Amino acid sequence: MKHMNAVPTLIDAAASRSDPATTAVLETRYRDLWRIRRFEERTMELFKKGIVKGTAHSCVGQEAIAVGACAALAPGDTIVTHHRGHGHCIAKGADTTRMMAELLGRETGYGHGLGGSMHIAALDRGVLGANGIVGAGIGIGTGAALAAQVLESGQVCIAFFGDGAANEGLFHEAMNLAALWRLPIVFLCENNGYGLSLGVAEASAVPQISQRAAAYGIPGETIDGNDVLAVESRTAVAVARARAGEGPSLIEAMTYRWGDHSMRTNLPRYRPEAEEQYARTEGDAIRRLGQVLADRQVGQERLAALQMEADDEILAAIEVAQAAQEPAEDSLAAAVSSPHAGAIEPERGERRLFYVEAIREAMDQELARDSRVVLLGEDVGKIGGLFGCSKGLQERHGRNRVRDTPISENAIINAAVGAALTGLRPIVELQFFDFVTHMMDGIVNQAAKLRFMLGGAVPMPLVVRGPQGGGIRLGAQHSQSLEVWFAHIPGLVVLAPSDPYDAKGLLAAAVRDDNPVIFLEHKLLYVNSQSAVPEANYIVPIGKAAIKRSGSDITIVATMAMVDVALSAARDLAAEGIEAEVIDPRTLRPLDTETILASVRKTSRCVVVHEAWKTYGFGAEISALIMEEAFDYLDAPVERIGMRGVPMPYNAELERLMIPNAQDVIAAVRRACEGGRP
Numbered sequence: 084m085k086h087m088n089a090v091p092t093l094i095d096a097a098a099s100r101s102d103p104a105t106t107a108v109l110e111t112r113y114r115d116l117w118r119i120r121r122f123e124e125r126t127m128e129l130f131k132k133g134i135v136k137g138t139a140h141s142c143v144g145q146e147a148i149a150v151g152a153c154a155a156l157a158p159g160d161t162i163v164t165h166h167r168g169h170g171h172c173i174a175k176g177a178d179t180t181r182m183m184a185e186l187l188g189r190e191t192g193y194g195h196g197l198g199g200s201m202h203i204a205a206l207d208r209g210v211l212g213a214n215g216i217v218g219a220g221i222g223i224g225t226g227a228a229l230a231a232q233v234l235e236s237g238q239v240c241i242a243f244f245g246d247g248a249a250n251e252g253l254f255h256e257a258m259n260l261a262a263l264w265r266l267p268i269v270f271l272c273e274n275n276g277y278g279l280s281l282g283v284a285e286a287s288a289v290p291q292i293s294q295r296a297a298a299y300g301i302p303g304e305t306i307d308g309n310d311v312l313a314v315e316s317r318t319a320v321a322v323a324r325a326r327a328g329e330g331p332s333l334i335e336a337m338t339y340r341w342g343d344h345s346m347r348t349n350l351p352r353y354r355p356e357a358e359e360q361y362a363r364t365e366g367d368a369i370r371r372l373g374q375v376l377a378d379r380q381v382g383q384e385r386l387a388a389l390q391m392e393a394d395d396e397i398l399a400a401i402e403v404a405q406a407a408q409e410p411a412e413d414s415l416a417a418a419v420s421s422p423h424a425g426a427i428e429p430e431r432g433e434r435r436l437f438y439v440e441a442i443r444e445a446m447d448q449e450l451a452r453d454s455r456v457v458l459l460g461e462d463v464g465k466i467g468g469l470f471g472c473s474k475g476l477q478e479r480h481g482r483n484r485v486r487d488t489p490i491s492e493n494a495i496i497n498a499a500v501g502a503a504l505t506g507l508r509p510i511v512e513l514q515f516f517d518f519v520t521h522m523m524d525g526i527v528n529q530a531a532k533l534r535f536m537l538g539g540a541v542p543m544p545l546v547v548r549g550p551q552g553g554g555i556r557l558g559a560q561h562s563q564s565l566e567v568w569f570a571h572i573p574g575l576v577v578l579a580p581s582d583p584y585d586a587k588g589l590l591a592a593a594v595r596d597d598n599p600v601i602f603l604e605h606k607l608l609y610v611n612s613q614s615a616v617p618e619a620n621y622i623v624p625i626g627k628a629a630i631k632r633s634g635s636d637i638t639i640v641a642t643m644a645m646v647d648v649a650l651s652a653a654r655d656l657a658a659e660g661i662e663a664e665v666i667d668p669r670t671l672r673p674l675d676t677e678t679i680l681a682s683v684r685k686t687s688r689c690v691v692v693h694e695a696w697k698t699y700g701f702g703a704e705i706s707a708l709i710m711e712e713a714f715d716y717l718d719a720p721v722e723r724i725g726m727r728g729v730p731m732p733y734n735a736e737l738e739r740l741m742i743p744n745a746q747d748v749i750a751a752v753r754r755a756c757e758g759g760r761p
């Protein structure tokens with residue numbers, strides 16, 4: 084290829100060339116190249132007519148990588164692809180009719196019309212999904228490889244990504260993680276010379292992406308991505324290495340996209356015309372394989388017939404897809420979340436545990452109960468976590484399932500997503516919830532979206548848990564209460580237990596749930612008090628609030644550490660003759676609105692208290708809910724208590740001032756009881 088520099092080849096060259104393919108096999112490859120090209124060309128036509136909407140990213144010019152790489156895989160192996168992913172899906176066996184139906188937004192599409200071009204997955208063919216987030220597949224593929232390793236399935240994953248994606252932090256984190264754990268994955272970079280308009284030389288400090296493999300101690304090489312046979316044979320070497328347990332490889336396949344970045348873009352020229360011309364003529368993978376076949380005496384007629392077969396398939400796919408139904412509106416809600424398990428609640432018994440012990444026991448029992456459960460996180464293994472939540476779990480369940488991870492939150496969460504997609508049920512521990520900023524894409528764009536975008540049939544069983552909140556003078560980056568970030572997002576479950584009993588039962592529910600669960604612990608609660616916790620495993624149902632104290636004069640809705648604060652205030656208020664009902668929602672999403680509304684309809688007054696900032700907080704949500712659903716029952720405005728709008732200060736006295744206390748609750752209750760309507 085024209086823009087390909089020589090780089091050291093780290094993969095054993097002698098083993099690289101498989102037996103010369105038979106002519107029949109070459110003909111299959113030739114037809115597959117055409118199937119992809121025709122799919123893309125027809126998609127472009129449909130886009131121009133306004134029939135394919137949104138956008139799509141044509142892979143014309145890059146077909147050889149898809150065909151060659153997927154030919155090196157076994158049917159049970161997996162791939163993760165990206166925005167320019169139609170070719171990979173086709174090469175891995177996805178049904179072109181269902182793919183086309185998805186592009187047309189039809190019910191029969193792979194995502195039932197909810198995902199679109201950038202989110203096609205065919206799980207039955209090992210296609211774990213394309214992605215609209217550049218680089219995400221690198222981490223998701225790492226997770227699929229982790230699942231293959233833990234479950235000993237023998238599967239190998241190829242993660243396809245572009246040269247632009249190689250500059251995402253996730254590339255480096257995932258490469259290191261996969262190398263460290265010797266995961267069965269091939270990182271296959273499709274270097275088409277540009278990330279949107281920016282040339283590789285303007286985006287990468289080293290000329291070839293493959294050079295970066297050396298930094299992670301894995302083989303890396305640059306190959307001609309427009310030679311389908313070279314791609315197949317070189318990928319086969321990397322796949323064999325992965326399958327043998329020797330770990331990942333990085334292959335950089337040089338190629339060129341013929342068209343613009345996407346069908347929608349209409350950019351000013353940013354590539355030299357000669358370069359484009361070369362790619363479309365001498366560089367063309369189809370022309371090159373056609374020449375190989377011609378050298379083997381395959382005539383032009385036969386080549387034309389293979390091309391025609393591809394064309395016929397795609398035309399038929401369009402016809403069937405166009406005749407299919409549009410998705411119905413009622414498919415929307417069902418696609419967002421999987422149903423939750425019901426309660427299993429034995430007698431509470433006499434035994435008392437601290438919150439941290441309850442968390443540990445839930446994880447211990449779930450790890451013992453289900454071999455698909457794994458625990459991943461920083462320092463969770465050898466030392467049992469910074470707060471001791473996983474103490475002893477690595478000894479009991481082994482290093483394979485309780486894994487100390489490098490400090491790579493982005494890779495950990497994306498790997499958890501990939502692992503959840505392929506059979507594991509990961510629990511991810513965040514050392515402090517503040518660090519979730521490094522996980523936001525994995526949580527919000529991947530975990531929360533995949534079920535929906537893939538049409539509602541995909542389980543995403545993963546738990547992200549860890550401590551939040553203030554009270555131990557750790558300052559502004561280790562003390563935040565961030566629950567509303569997650570409670571805002573459809574597709575996530577958000578749990579926030581306030582006592583040991585709920586902590587154990589809700590964590591068991593979280594691990595068994597098929598949705599991504601954000602499980603918030605409060606570091607002040609870990610060892611502040613004990614409560615009765617059954618030894619048997621049990622489930623506190625997701626979406627059910629707890630009435631922690633009954634009362635008839637006012638409802639106090641409190642979360643996490645504020646539940647104890649509210650209960651203490653309620654005891655003092657009782658002395659004044661005010662009986663407060665204290666409700667702990669426990670689940671912030673889905674919220675048990677009925678329990679809250681029933682209480683407010685009874686008491687006619689409500690105070691909401693949480694540690695998180697008041698502005699745009701959970702209290703605003705509850706207040707609005709009551710206004711919408713129970714306004715006529717109110718005798719006073721709903722009061723909200725939360726932290727004032729400053730980051731958590733380090734100074735002990737100032738920190739104490741920031742966090743709502745019982746006096747704040749009492750004052751608000753008095754205001755609500757004294758004021759209001761006659």
Ligand SMILES: Cc1ncc(C[n+]2csc(CCOP(=O)(O)OP(=O)(O)O)c2C)c(N)n1
Nearest residue numbers: 167215216217245246247248275277278279
């Ligand atoms: C995280 C993220 N940043 C930016 C974008 C917008 N975007 C979509 S594709 C693309 C270029 C990606 O380049 P590359 O990885 O080389 O893939 P190519 O398009 O060349 O196939 C950009 C900037 C995005 N979708 N996600």
Ligand SMILES: [Mg+2]
Nearest residue numbers: 245246277278
């Ligand atoms: Mg690119």
